[in-house]
Amino acid sequence: MTSVKIAVLSIITVLIAWNSNAQDIDYAKKTIEILSSAKMHGRGYVKNGDFKAARFIAKEFKSIGLEPLSDNYFQGFDFSVNSFPSKMKFKVDDNLLSPGYDFLIDPASPGIKGSFPVCILKEYSNLNALVNRLNSRKESFVLVVDWFSLSDLSEEKRNELKANLARFQRNGFSKLSAIVEYSTEKLTWTGSTGLLSLPRFTVKASEFGLNENSTLTFNVKNKFRKEYHSNNIIGYLPGENTDSVIVLSAHYDHLGRMGKGCYFPGANDNASGVAMLLNQARELKHVKRPYSILFIAFAAEEIGLLGSGYYVAHPLIELDRIKFLLNLDLAGTGDEGIQIVNGSIHTALFSKIQTLNRRDNLLTKVKTRGAACNSDHCHFHERNVPSFFIYTLGGIKAYHDVYDRYETLPLTAYDGYFKLLNRFILSL
Ligand SMILES: [Zn+2]
Structure with missing residues (x-):
């Protein structure tokens, strides 16, 4: 075979290979x-x-x-x-939050509808103090857990608080209607085969002016199959x-x-x-x-x-x-x-x-x-x-x-x- 033929053939081979890669991608x-x-x-x-x-x-x-x-x-x-096939509304006072961008709902949450005052948790000492504080509320309310203010908690106390929140979510608690947590990390969603008693949300904090006098309004529907x-x-x-x-x-x-x-x-x-x-x-x-x-x-x-x-x-x-x-x-x-x-x-x-x-x-x-x-x-x-x-x-x-x-x-x-x-x- 002449070198010209070899050159032509190798160009063709390269073109075929290039073409098949291009097709693959x-x-x-x-x-x-x-x-x-x-x-x-x-x-x-x-x-x-x-x-x-x-x-x-x-x-x-x-x-x-x-x-x-x-x-x-x-x-x-x-x-x-x-699953959450239909309504997913969450407002902090007059601010409408965008699902997926501003907040996530815990995948095991039931639906929730209505407006609620808030109780903001910025410090945590023990379960008794928390329970006393929550029990003092006479009307339905939402517990907002400010993980930024709680960032100094020891690992042990942090885990204890998380376990208690999980228990509230599983069994419900007194006048508590929902739990909202300030996220200190990026929002990462998942799925659930189970359904718990209380809705729970994670929000990107600070942007919505949430304070002690805020009202949270929800209209969320779930469908458990x-x-x-x-x-x-x-x-x-x-x-x-x-x-x-x-x-x-x-x-x-x-x-x-x-x-x-x-x-x-x-x-x-x-x-x-x-x-x-x-x-x-x-x-x-x-x-x-x-x-x-x-x-x-x-x-x-x-x-x-x-x-x-x-x-x-x-x-x-x-x-x-x-x-x-x-x-x-x-x-x-x-x-x-x-x-x-x-x-x-x-x-x-x-x-x-x-x-x-x-x-x-x-x-x-x-x-x-x-x-x-x-x-x-x-x-x-x-x-x-x-x-x-x-x-x-x-x-x-x-x-x-x-x-x-x-x-x-x-x-x-x-x-x-x-x-x-x-x-x-x-x-x-
Ligand atoms: Zn995967």
Whole structure:
């Protein structure tokens, strides 16, 4: 072959490679944009958000050519969940607070309607003094806990106060109608399968002029659903060896809506991981592989790893046939590389992924840590299925809040991360 031909061929090869990378990231972007759009309602338990996302993922599985393991890709299960589908009004005097930006409601809260005077807690000595103070109120009121003024409390006293507030919230207390806490940290929401007696709010303090003479007005409606139905989405790619299976998983649920006007997009957590999972499926479909691969988009991770818990109790492929599980969450940054949970347990595999990374110069850092029950790999790990849980590091601070949006998700290291995972899966 002449050198001109070699040059032309290598340009074509580079163009093909460049083009396929561009397609990968374009596909990921499109997927993340769809999954974190308002139409998916935060992929939670309001307006069928989780089911809309599930249907979208199942459609993608089908068009990629993954096989269902039953009549369809869905593995359904039920659980209880508290939700806030409609009214979410909170006023400090005449100031209307914005849900998600100015305040959060504790996910286990019941609804509340009405106007209330406040009792502001700026110091704490013991439970008796607190109870006496609260019992002296003859009308319904809201307890405002000023954690800024309480910042000098000892660790022990702080924990004691927190435990007492939790008890009030669980059981109710005298004329107490709600608890409002000044947040000293960023607002971070979560979900709840249970319902408690008192509503509890976290507010960004100081901006609303809340004082001893303030009136707080609420109109909040909750909906507690005893048997909510959700679905893991499961697709299969048979390889030469069907006795041994590699599992690639990522949860698709997020926190849903907090009232009509506020939703949690969950672009990084975990539309990004689902996009990576789908992208790997698209790629692996065309590659000769010794092992079969099972792709699972788990439901209900955010409220207690429920989808993966259901799967390990009702596996469609037996757990002892799983050679390795790779769980992906928060795949959308990577400025500071990736972190591998269980990396210090499966050291040979950790060395392998590190070597691949160094060889091809893909990510700035591949970090290791021990076991942590912080995502869906946990149930598998506890049943002796070898697993890694990988998340990207650096980039944005948005997490479990209204700022985890597609528009600001950097996807800095997506291409390198995609290649590293692909090469690692094929090396297993
Ligand atoms: Zn997550």
